[in-house]
Amino acid sequence: MxxxxxxxxxxxxxxxxxxxxxxxxxxxxxxxxxxxxxxxxxxxxxxxxxxxxxxxxxxxxxxxxxxxxxxxxxxxxxxxxxxxxxxxxxxxxxxxxxxxxxxxxxxxxxxxxxxxxxxxxxxxxxxxxxxxxxxxxxxxxxxxxxxxNHDLLASMEEVRSVSDGQDSNKILIDSREERRYLGLEEPIDKKAGRIPGAINKPWFEGLDAGFYKPAEVQKQRFSGINPSNEIIVYCGSGVTAAPNYLALKAAGFEKVKLYLGSFSDWISYPENKIE
Structure with missing residues (x-):
């Protein structure tokens, strides 16, 4: 829809x-x-x-x-x-x-x-x-x-199981810009890097001057992802991941969750690894 x-x-x-x-x-x-x-x-x-x-x-x-x-x-x-x-x-x-x-x-x-x-x-x-x-x-x-609708929200524990490789049927998408994803810079959070195993799909690439790109373009953005897989999107604090969530739904992906706490929540647990 x-x-x-x-x-x-x-x-x-x-x-x-x-x-x-x-x-x-x-x-x-x-x-x-x-x-x-x-x-x-x-x-x-x-x-x-x-x-x-x-x-x-x-x-x-x-x-x-x-x-x-x-x-x-x-x-x-x-x-x-x-x-x-x-x-x-x-x-x-x-x-x-x-x-x-x-x-x-x-x-x-x-x-x-x-x-x-x-x-x-x-x-x-x-x-x-x-x-x-x-x-x-x-x-x-x-x-x-x-x-x-609890199916829309991913918990930290669920994200950890994906990151650890325990749940290979789920995909983690980091929605931040590439430099933050790579850990080259971190202007906001206390630690730099990403959740291990996450792929990078910057959220702003789904928009053009504030307008969402057509569904076919969104499908192309996420073409490497199997639609049968469950997708968990995150960013720094659960805000800029939301446009990616919306873009995924527009592209026809059904199984999408938001890790609301995102990277800023992930790093609040000392035992969580950072890539």
């Missing part, structure tokens, strides 16, 4: 009372920037979800730099935005792709399969000279009944 929506579809449907829009604008370099951009201008009807305040939990010894959020609090925020488990939801960011994909994955994990990512994000929307507003919407509170 294609979970990527174009701006023309959203332009026709953004006033539909059954559609909800979520702005996930964020900057890792300036955590306040996303909210400021939303307050200045956003797609009419869009609610704002912050990567660190809403889409991630508190950082602990394990779990990585952007751990799974408190699901009770996240669901409460969804309900306040008028979103339940069957609402059609369109998520976008400023065009980077990663933050909207993170939200998309979280809603999929909670059991909402009618969540999509806006291709090109807010940048693409603006290029179409489509309507924007600074008005913050208010909705009647919804009742979200989660149905957790």
């Amino acid at each position: 294609n979970y990527i929506i174009d701006k023309e579809w959203l332009l026709k449907n953004f006033k539909d009372p059954h559609v909800r829009i979520v702005d996930c604008s964020f900057s890792l370099a300036d955590p306040k920037k996303g909210r400021q951009e939303y307050d200045q201008n956003h797609i009419p009807g869009a609610s704002y979800f912050d990567l660190e305040k809403d889409l991630s939990g508190e950082i602990g010894e394990h779990g990585g730099r952007h751990p799974l959020p408190n699901l009770h609090e996240f669901i409460e925020k969804l309900e306040q935005a008028g979103i339940n488990e069957s609402t059609t939801v369109i998520a976008y960011d400023q065009g980077e792709g990663a933050f909207a994909a993170r939200f998309w994955w979280l809603l999929q994990y909670l059991g909402n399969e009618k969540v999509f990512v806006l291709d090109g994000g807010f940048k693409g929307w603006n290029e179409g000279d489509y309507p924007v507003t600074s008005e913050v919407p208010a909705f009647n509170k919804a009742a979200f009944k989660p149905n957790i």
Whole structure:
């Protein structure tokens, strides 16, 4: 199934009372920037979800730099935005792709399969000279009944079994840029390198100026992977792996999991090896 929506579809449907829009604008370099951009201008009807305040939990010894959020609090925020488990939801960011994909994955994990990512994000929307507003919407509170899809989330122990060669039917994909994958540089995490056995498919190679490349191109990117294998994607903290997850689904891969804690969680266990 294609979970990527174009701006023309959203332009026709953004006033539909059954559609909800979520702005996930964020900057890792300036955590306040996303909210400021939303307050200045956003797609009419869009609610704002912050990567660190809403889409991630508190950082602990394990779990990585952007751990799974408190699901009770996240669901409460969804309900306040008028979103339940069957609402059609369109998520976008400023065009980077990663933050909207993170939200998309979280809603999929909670059991909402009618969540999509806006291709090109807010940048693409603006290029179409489509309507924007600074008005913050208010909705009647919804009742979200989660149905957790555990098959979407890979645990550290599962990743370790793949890395150790105990589970040869699974593939590990490192979504970071090549220099970090090779351990030549590490600007964020305390250790450099990769999870042993992982192959490198940089997440940004699946996009072109914020727009996802066609499904046939995505299939070509992952052509060396057997579709019958289970795939586990990771990055530094589970954010930029999400666009790769989405690209794999668009390419027709069914068995895909996200290692949410990713490399920052992996290195929090001293016994885990680094390649």
